[in-house]
Amino acid sequence: MTDSTLTSLKLRGDAFIAKRRRQLVVAALVFAAVACLPLGIRDVYLQNVLILTLLYAAVSQSWNVLGGYCGQISLGHALYFGIGAYAASVLYVNYDIVPWFGMVVGGVLSAVLAVGLGFMTFRLKGHYFAIATLVIAEIGLVLVHNWDFVGGALGIQWPFGQDSIWTLQFARDKVPYFYFALGLLVVVWLVTYFIENSRWGFWWRAVKDDPEAAESLGVEVFRSKLAAAAVSAFFTAVGGGFYAAFVSYIDPESVMSFRFSLLFALPAVLGGIGTLWGAPLGAAILIPLTEITRSYLGGSGSGLDLIIYGALIMVVALAKPEGLLSLFTRKSGGKA
Amino acid sequence: MTSDILLETRGVTQRFGGLVANSDVSISIKRGEILGLIGPNGAGKSTLFAAISGARVPTSGSILFEGVDITQMPAAERCRLGIARTFQVPRSFDSMSVAENVMIGAFVRHANSTRARAAALEVLDYVGLDGRADATAGQLTPPEKRRLEVARAIATEPKLLLLDEVLTGLTPSEARLGMDLVRKVRARGITVVMVEHVMEIVMQLVDRAIVLNLGKLLAEGSPAEIVRNEDVITAYLGDRHRAA
Numbered sequence: 180m181t182d183s184t185l186t187s188l189k190l191r192g193d194a195f196i197a198k199r200r201r202q203l204v205v206a207a208l209v210f211a212a213v214a215c216l217p218l219g220i221r222d223v224y225l226q227n228v229l230i231l232t233l234l235y236a237a238v239s240q241s242w243n244v245l246g247g248y249c250g251q252i253s254l255g256h257a258l259y260f261g262i263g264a265y266a267a268s269v270l271y272v273n274y275d276i277v278p279w280f281g282m283v284v285g286g287v288l289s290a291v292l293a294v295g296l297g298f299m300t301f302r303l304k305g306h307y308f309a310i311a312t313l314v315i316a317e318i319g320l321v322l323v324h325n326w327d328f329v330g331g332a333l334g335i336q337w338p339f340g341q342d343s344i345w346t347l348q349f350a351r352d353k354v355p356y357f358y359f360a361l362g363l364l365v366v367v368w369l370v371t372y373f374i375e376n377s378r379w380g381f382w383w384r385a386v387k388d389d390p391e392a393a394e395s396l397g398v399e400v401f402r403s404k405l406a407a408a409a410v411s412a413f414f415t416a417v418g419g420g421f422y423a424a425f426v427s428y429i430d431p432e433s434v435m436s437f438r439f440s441l442l443f444a445l446p447a448v449l450g451g452i453g454t455l456w457g458a459p460l461g462a463a464i465l466i467p468l469t470e471i472t473r474s475y476l477g478g479s480g481s482g483l484d485l486i487i488y489g490a491l492i493m494v495v496a497l498a499k500p501e502g503l504l505s506l507f508t509r510k511s512g513g514k515a
Numbered sequence: 516m517t518s519d520i521l522l523e524t525r526g527v528t529q530r531f532g533g534l535v536a537n538s539d540v541s542i543s544i545k546r547g548e549i550l551g552l553i554g555p556n557g558a559g560k561s562t563l564f565a566a567i568s569g570a571r572v573p574t575s576g577s578i579l580f581e582g583v584d585i586t587q588m589p590a591a592e593r594c595r596l597g598i599a600r601t602f603q604v605p606r607s608f609d610s611m612s613v614a615e616n617v618m619i620g621a622f623v624r625h626a627n628s629t630r631a632r633a634a635a636l637e638v639l640d641y642v643g644l645d646g647r648a649d650a651t652a653g654q655l656t657p658p659e660k661r662r663l664e665v666a667r668a669i670a671t672e673p674k675l676l677l678l679d680e681v682l683t684g685l686t687p688s689e690a691r692l693g694m695d696l697v698r699k700v701r702a703r704g705i706t707v708v709m710v711e712h713v714m715e716i717v718m719q720l721v722d723r724a725i726v727l728n729l730g731k732l733l734a735e736g737s738p739a740e741i742v743r744n745e746d747v748i749t750a751y752l753g754d755r756h757r758a759a
Contacts, residue, residue: 191614191636191648378622378631385619388608395568395602397594397623397671453610 199376202455206372210365217354226353228470230425233360234418236462239446240367241414246444247452248371248380249407250387251301252309255316256443259289259412261323261435263419268335268429269328271346278347282420286413293412294405301404316440323431334430337423347424356425363421364459367414371455374410383407384453415443438485442469445488449495451502460504465491521546521675521706522567522598527576529562529730536562537573538730544675549697549707551721551738553714555750559730560710561603561679567708568600568677569593580675595623597674601667601681605660609653613644616652616663620670635670641703642666642696658689665696669703676700678709682716694720718742726750 266285270276385393446461569590617635
């Protein structure tokens, strides 16, 4: 190799590092701007919407690790969300263990379960995998319904107590929840950011694009899927644990119904799967829309919000199959 | 076995129901050579290729790589041992850039992505795709895609590279560029096995050829010997070659 090619290789490497650094700066600015929102928004209802938006952004980004980067479309993430919610609730209500710890327990349980289920389901391809995840989550829902230890169909009510950062109970002021949700999103975003440029991240994308070619290049296809499932399930469950603390009352339908699985997948699909900003962007559009339709058109029982999602997804699928984020990144030709 | 044998197959047989695609095929691949694996359609070339690359475990027989039995070994593990392949229909990772495609191969030897990227760029420079490093793999022309397949495989730093019809379907000038690339690959110290259907091109390139017909080993030898072999002419070349 000549000196000039060496120099050009080095320049390419430097350009890449500069691009990665730029992404971090943009993220810092975006998250800082979002962190300022509660200063201007004092309305509790709007704060509520913001908190849910951040939570769904974080969980959808977790879904995106498995569905977007690794290409394994799960329609059963409500299972992990529910496990997180139930682990935090049972440990707190029955054993007085702080939800911070309960969330992590739920996360670890979910990750282990995801690996176990992955051993069976990752032999399935495409739609069959998605159907299997959906069915397994429904089985989980039925089990929890009939499991008295976790409250059965009645669910679990968190006791009212002092506002405390330890118990994550804030009856008077929603703002701490806002910062927790934002913190969770930042953590998940950073995890995605670092994994994206690691060997695992590359392996996942190779598995998504062409598993057989990936295998021939030394990629451990099966192990890659298991790793993606574990990371994805862990953070989904942490989100579920937080949600339980936030709403203070859970029952099977309110944390594990199919609706949630859909709501975790849709923001990523709408914004752009396998990207750093697709899920947050999708959540920022979808979740406020959901809340607005709910308050103006009545509860979620009508299913009207689901019709709106369906319509949105169809529009995106037809007009911008790569997701809305591609509107912003088209020029650079790269991924965001 | 002496160490100049890189890979050998011993009595490899592959049955699909009643059809015998490979019947008791025993061949040796020598270190550093360019070997052509040829034969008419349905001769069992692709089946043997699949057995060597790890895409399919043969019904019986064994495959030894540097003396190690790899018959049951999954493709990913073979890749780490030093066996790489390309696909007949190029299978690039179309959501990734050309450089990232090659990085996937480089990750076998480099866990760190900065190193993998540097290795990938070096390989792209070597195969003459450096100008396309930042393009999306889906944007490449068909010959460029073939080149990318070779680059990706080289990035795994193989001892043995299996090429599945890389020269088929190219225009004569593209094929010539392809042949230059194969020679460059060998110059890196990589043993090359080419499965090809088009005999005219392969014979200019290979040191040795193995001819399969109806699932069985028909002949092996230098290109000059092969083109004069009566069995080969009857089975495969036929009148077309005599006229040429």
